[in-house]
Amino acid sequence: MDESASYETYANExxxxxxxxxxxxxxxxLGGDFDGEVEPLGEDVVVSHFDNAKEDTIILTQQNDxxxxxxxxxxxxxxKVVIDDVEYExxxxxxxxxxxxxxxxxxxxxxxxxxxxxxxxxxxxxxxxEL
Numbered sequence: 205m206d207e208s209a210s211y212e213t214y215a216n217e218x219x220x221x222x223x224x225x226x227x228x229x230x231x232x233x234l235g236g237d238f239d240g241e242v243e244p245l246g247e248d249v250v251v252s253h254f255d256n257a258k259e260d261t262i263i264l265t266q267q268n269d270x271x272x273x274x275x276x277x278x279x280x281x282x283x284k285v286v287i288d289d290v291e292y293e294x295x296x297x298x299x300x301x302x303x304x305x306x307x308x309x310x311x312x313x314x315x316x317x318x319x320x321x322x323x324x325x326x327x328x329x330x331x332x333x334e335l
Contacts, residue, residue: 219242219244219250220250222266222313222314222315223242223244223250223266223315224242226252226266226315226317226335227240227242227250227252227264229334229335230252230254230262230264230331230334230335231254232334233330233331233334233335234254234262234331237256237257237258238254238255238256238260238262239254239255239256240252240253240254240255240262241253248268248269249265249266249267250265250266250267251263251264251265251266252264252266259322260321260322260323261305261320261321262319262320262321262323262328262331263319263320263321264317264318264319264320264335265317265318265320266315266316266317267315267316267317268314268315268316269316270316271309271311271316272309272316272317272318274295274297274307274309274318274320275297276297277295277296277297277307279293281295282294282295282309283295285329287333288333290310290311290312290333291310291311292308292309292310292329292332293308293309293310294306294307294325294328294329295307295309296325303322304322305320305321305322306320306321306322306323306324306325306328307319307320307321307328308325308328308329308331308332310332317332317335319331319332319335
């Protein structure tokens with residue numbers, strides 16, 4: 205039986221259902237060897253951070269009000285792919301530890317999302333499709 209990643213929610217307020225549903229979908233897609241936490245960063249923004257012992261990192265940012273900007277990656281640096289009527293913007297950058305990180309930006313179900321990970325673009329895109 206497949207397991208979901210375990211995660212904790214840290215909040216002084218309730219997190220809207222549409223945000224928790226996406227975190228749960230990502231948890232299911234990742235499987236049992238990931239741990240994570242879900243944290244609201246205001247009324248309309250939630251960040252979910254998952255990692256595992258292999259040092260794989262997946263961060264999902266969700267917000268309602270406008271598209272997500274990624275520091276150090278300009279819009280012109282993203283390539284685009286459309287799958288099942290959803291446009292995914294794919295880019296990458298090096299983090300503070302000089303590790304290459306891949307990012308997938310997209311809008312789905314009326315929500316803007318960005319998935320940032322040290323997994324490959326193909327693996328990241330597969331996770332994004334699960335949301």
